[in-house]
Amino acid sequence: MQLDLxxxxxxxxxxxNIDPLQVIGRAVEAGLDGIALTEHGxxxxxxxxxxLIRRSGHSDFIVIPGQExxxxxxxxxxxxxxxxxxxxxxxxxxxxxxxxIEMVHGEGGVVVAAHPFKRQQGSDDYYGSGxxxxxxxxxxxxxxxxxxxESGRRLAAEIMDRMGIAGLGNSDAHDLRDIGxxxxxxxxxxxxxxxxxxxxxxxxxxxxxxxxKTGT
Numbered sequence: 001m002q003l004d005l006x007x008x009x010x011x012x013x014x015x016x017n018i019d020p021l022q023v024i025g026r027a028v029e030a031g032l033d034g035i036a037l038t039e040h041g042x043x044x045x046x047x048x049x050x051x052l053i054r055r056s057g058h059s060d061f062i063v064i065p066g067q068e069x070x071x072x073x074x075x076x077x078x079x080x081x082x083x084x085x086x087x088x089x090x091x092x093x094x095x096x097x098x099x100x101i102e103m104v105h106g107e108g109g110v111v112v113a114a115h116p117f118k119r120q121q122g123s124d125d126y127y128g129s130g131x132x133x134x135x136x137x138x139x140x141x142x143x144x145x146x147x148x149x150e151s152g153r154r155l156a157a158e159i160m161d162r163m164g165i166a167g168l169g170n171s172d173a174h175d176l177r178d179i180g181x182x183x184x185x186x187x188x189x190x191x192x193x194x195x196x197x198x199x200x201x202x203x204x205x206x207x208x209x210x211x212x213k214t215g216t
Contacts, residue, residue, distance in 0.1 A: 004183045005036040006170030012039035016174040024056035030180030034062025041093040043067045071097040080129030083112040086197045110197045113141035117152035144169030144182040144207040169207030
């Protein structure tokens with residue numbers, strides 16, 4: 001089954017123009033079996049997700065509550081952005097990555113480095129955890145992302161192999177048209193956040209890049 005686990009909507013992410021009421025329909029059109037909503041620092045409530053699924057008319061579609069958290073060291077240094085699945089409340093964006101990982105793992109959740117090798121515009125720096133990703137006790141990282149250049153894609157794959165963790169593909173969609181352009185294929189069914197965390201930890205998945213392909 002195929003999931004896009006990094007999507008922002010206009011409900012909680014001011015940088016997104018996606019209407020939440022359209023997100024599931026577009027994901028179904030893109031051939032996805034499920035998505036995760038990963039607003040900046042905010043987790044959708046289970047009740048609101050149930051209502052979203054009900055209003056979509058796609059009762060069997062899987063919507064997982066996640067979040068994307070920007071992390072900063074105690075000295076204020078940006079450490080990157082991280083996708084969290086399996087934490088019950090919103091975490092904001094005011095924690096160190098070490099603190100975030102400890103909190104999420106304490107609840108049985110997983111932490112995935114979001115676009116660790118995405119280049120900052122006009123710079124050689126990364127808008128992500130970059131090479132320091134290898135020092136973190138994370139559960140996975142995005143190895144397919146629309147903003148990667150070939151160098152970023154290669155570096156992400158190398159870090160994945162070196163760490164022996166899961167390599168995901170996600171769209172980081174802020175526009176309906178982008179949903180599913182990168183996605184993750186799971187070998188076993190994922191039905192909820194608990195099975196998602198289990199499959200990420202087990203690494204039973206592969207990243208898929210659909211950019212340039214038709215029929216998505």
